[in-house]
Amino acid sequence: MTVKFCSIASGSSGNCVYVGDDKSGLLIDAGVSCKNILENLKNIGVCNSSIKAILLTHEHSDHMKSIGAMSRKLNIPIYANPSTWESIEGSIGKVKSENIRVFQTGKDFFIEDICISPFSIPHDAADPVGFTFNFGTKKIGLATDLGYFSDNVKDALKGSEVVMLEANHDIEMLKMGSYPYFLKRRILGEHGHLSNEASGHAVCELVNLGVQQILLGHLSKENNFPELAYETVKGIMEEKGIMVKKDVTLDVAPRNSISKVFSL
Ligand SMILES: [Zn+2]
Ligand SMILES: [Zn+2]
Structure with missing residues (x-):
């Protein structure tokens, strides 16, 4: 499989x-058009009937x-937790009652054979x-939209073979850029987004916990670009003796197109 x-x-x-896997698939978030999502799934050989659910992060x-x-x-x-359901109520159109499912943060649940935490x-x-x-034995982790790399996040991602982690912005680009002050403060705050630098340090911790494949994502359009995110994270890894390509793979998820497809 x-x-x-x-x-x-x-x-x-x-x-x-x-x-x-070969039988069932999940989508996590749907922030682009259905057409875009379905076309990309088709291109990687995933048929619509295998998609069992959409999970919402926030x-x-x-x-x-x-x-x-x-x-x-x-x-x-x-699938979303109760507070997220409350926040989106009235803004996603009519959804059949049987298609409204609730999970609790911190509690594992299953969709088909996939255990989701x-x-x-x-x-x-x-x-x-x-x-x-x-x-089964293959674990994949996803964490974007986080102000800092908390112990809780680190513990959750431990043991994953692949992790998609945020590398949102370059701190200098953000500070010098055109965003209003309140927005800069929000992004840099503990409940904002992870900078390239913070992402680099987090990646090193993940690699030390055994993660071997990293996908950087959720890059800011205004305050980052793929080469900068990649080189910043790679530089921090190398400072700590972790060699990209030899010890671990490092890739960046494009903004408007499909990323590398990981096969485990
Ligand atoms: Zn976001
Ligand atoms: Zn967000």
Whole structure:
């Protein structure tokens, strides 16, 4: 059995991630159009009927814009925690009552054979989460939209083979850039977004815990670019004696197109 994992879109203009095995697949967030998501799934050989659910990390529009439409199109359930459901109520159109599913942050649950663990992340939303997915012995982790790399996040991601982690901004670009002061403070705060530098240090901790494949994501359009995120994280890893390509793979998820597809 092969497990596939990839980002379909990543960043403040829209997020969507796919994870699945030969039988069943999941979408995490749907912040870009259904058409975009379905085309990309087709391109990687995933048929619509294998998609069993959409999981929502939090209620920000770059994550939930199309979840209602996607649920209606494929007739699949949406899973979110109670506070997130409360926050999106009235803004995703009509969703069949059987497609409204609730999980509790910190409590594992199953969809088909996939064990899903939602864990709390520090971000300015009602009850934002990251996820890990266990397919038997294969574990994959996802954490974007986090103000800092907390012990809780680190513990949750431990043991993953692949981790998608945020590398949102370059601190200098953000400080010098055109964003208003309140927004700069929000992004730099403990409930904002992870900088390239913070991401680099977090990646080193993950690699020391055995993670071997890293996908950086949720890059800011204004305050980052892929080469800078990659080189900053790689530089911090090398300072700590971790060699990219030899010890670990490092990739960046593109904003508007599909990332590398990980096969485990
Ligand atoms: Zn967010
Ligand atoms: Zn976001």
